[in-house]
Amino acid sequence: MRPIASHRSLPIGRAASTSSRQSTFPPSHAMDGDQCGSNGRSFSTTSAAQTAPGGGKFNYNVAASYIAKGHHYDPSTHVFHFNPYNRVQPPKPGKAKSSRPDSGQDAFFVSRLGSNPNEVALGVADGVGGWMDSGVDPADFSHAFCDYMAATAHEYRPKSNEAAGGTAALTARQLMQEGYSAVCHDPTIKAGGSTAIVALLAENGSLEVANLGDSGYILLRLNGVHACSEPQTHAFNTPYQLSVVPPSMLLRAAAFGGAQLMDQPRDAEVTRLGLRHGDVIIFASDGLWDNLFNQDILRIVSRTMKNVGAWASTDAGVQVNSDLAQYTQLKDSAAGAEGEQKGDKAQVRPTVTLQSLLAMEIVGAAKSASLNSKLNGPFAKEVNKYYPHEKWHGGKEDDICAVVVLVSEDTQGAPPKAKL
Numbered sequence: 292m293r294p295i296a297s298h299r300s301l302p303i304g305r306a307a308s309t310s311s312r313q314s315t316f317p318p319s320h321a322m323d324g325d326q327c328g329s330n331g332r333s334f335s336t337t338s339a340a341q342t343a344p345g346g347g348k349f350n351y352n353v354a355a356s357y358i359a360k361g362h363h364y365d366p367s368t369h370v371f372h373f374n375p376y377n378r379v380q381p382p383k384p385g386k387a388k389s390s391r392p393d394s395g396q397d398a399f400f401v402s403r404l405g406s407n408p409n410e411v412a413l414g415v416a417d418g419v420g421g422w423m424d425s426g427v428d429p430a431d432f433s434h435a436f437c438d439y440m441a442a443t444a445h446e447y448r449p450k451s452n453e454a455a456g457g458t459a460a461l462t463a464r465q466l467m468q469e470g471y472s473a474v475c476h477d478p479t480i481k482a483g484g485s486t487a488i489v490a491l492l493a494e495n496g497s498l499e500v501a502n503l504g505d506s507g508y509i510l511l512r513l514n515g516v517h518a519c520s521e522p523q524t525h526a527f528n529t530p531y532q533l534s535v536v537p538p539s540m541l542l543r544a545a546a547f548g549g550a551q552l553m554d555q556p557r558d559a560e561v562t563r564l565g566l567r568h569g570d571v572i573i574f575a576s577d578g579l580w581d582n583l584f585n586q587d588i589l590r591i592v593s594r595t596m597k598n599v600g601a602w603a604s605t606d607a608g609v610q611v612n613s614d615l616a617q618y619t620q621l622k623d624s625a626a627g628a629e630g631e632q633k634g635d636k637a638q639v640r641p642t643v644t645l646q647s648l649l650a651m652e653i654v655g656a657a658k659s660a661s662l663n664s665k666l667n668g669p670f671a672k673e674v675n676k677y678y679p680h681e682k683w684h685g686g687k688e689d690d691i692c693a694v695v696v697l698v699s700e701d702t703q704g705a706p707p708k709a710k711l
Contacts, residue, residue: 359395412444432483571613578691
């Protein structure tokens with residue numbers, strides 16, 4: 292039986308199998324509703340920006356959850372609550388691995404964009420496991436890459452653009468390039484690679500995503516799949532990836548007639564979307580997409596949103612609660628503060644927000660599916676499609692990382708809409 296690799300391929304290999312620059316799944320720019328591959332990973336993207344319907348400022352409530360392959364998932368500890376006022380520390384080359392979240396070769400970052408707490412930059416990077424065969428820890432690349440992008444986003448200040456008569460805004464692809472350039476010049480990163488998805492969320496409700504490889508996103512709106520990404524692959528289980536390749540490996544590949552796939556941030560697929568109040572966006576590594584179908588994720592999000600009252604089914608369809616702040620804010624209760632002053636640790640408990648609850652529910656479900664040997668997931672479907680003789684059953688155990696954004700709009704200060 293031909294073995295199916297449990298990790299993805301390196302960017303260096305035989306020209307016949309890895310030199311193609313074409314994606315296995317060609318991009319599609321026509322999508323809406325549930326046309327985003329609800330039965331598998333054949334995703335679609337939208338290239339044209341959509342206009343946000345409201346006139347107020349948008350707030351982005353962000354949380355993440357994660358778990359490394361082979362580790363026990365504990366929702367109470369494998370969670371990250373984003374606070375836009377927290378300072379992002381500059382990356383330190385060779386930072387201790389013990390300071391990383393327990394996400395394995397997956398890494399993520401969330402930062403405010405510049406000095407505006409209502410604008411957010413985030414990303415997920417999935418280290419390419421094939422580098423382990425060369426004695427390289429793929430996590431070194433992915434975690435450093437995210438650290439550099441977080442610092443760049445946090446310190447970003449718009450630069451004047453005299454030619455355009457205004458300011459030049461940072462793009463998601465540029466942020467990816469900045470992080471990649473920093474990793475390439477980091478003396479502690481000798482080799483490695485990762486996929487990358489980077490997103491910028493602006494105060495006016497616009498979203499820009501740059502996606503390179505098989506991490507991805509899904510945008511859920513009013514109990515439906517509104518948009519989702521499409522993986523970029525050179526071949527089955529060989530995604531586009533950013534890499535640092537030692538010169539010795541390049542020479543060896545050339546000597547044996549191989550070809551190297553040196554993908555760049557400019558190869559990333561860029562998507563722009565307009566967001567609405569109540570939207571839920573999930574950015575994640577392939578550990579999620581290989582184990583849960585889009586409709587699985589939609590069911591989890593819909594159930595959670597309805598249970599707390601953020602979404603409600605009415606005769607007119609699904610409606611969004613106008614006040615999402617009651618679900619998205621960490622509440623420092625007077626009782627908790629008083630208990631902390633008295634040293635009563637029993638009354639000081641971490642508060643679960645709606646966005647963190649969504650992240651934990653999604654990652655928990657993906658973790659369970661990855662360990663299920665009987666229920667076939669998206670990865671099993673793809674294996675059986677391309678290699679039907681392999682008889683792959685069940686999920687695919689892998690690192691899993693998901694960043695969840697719950698969008699809310701503040702229309703109190705919005706200008707009155709014109710009447711037609």
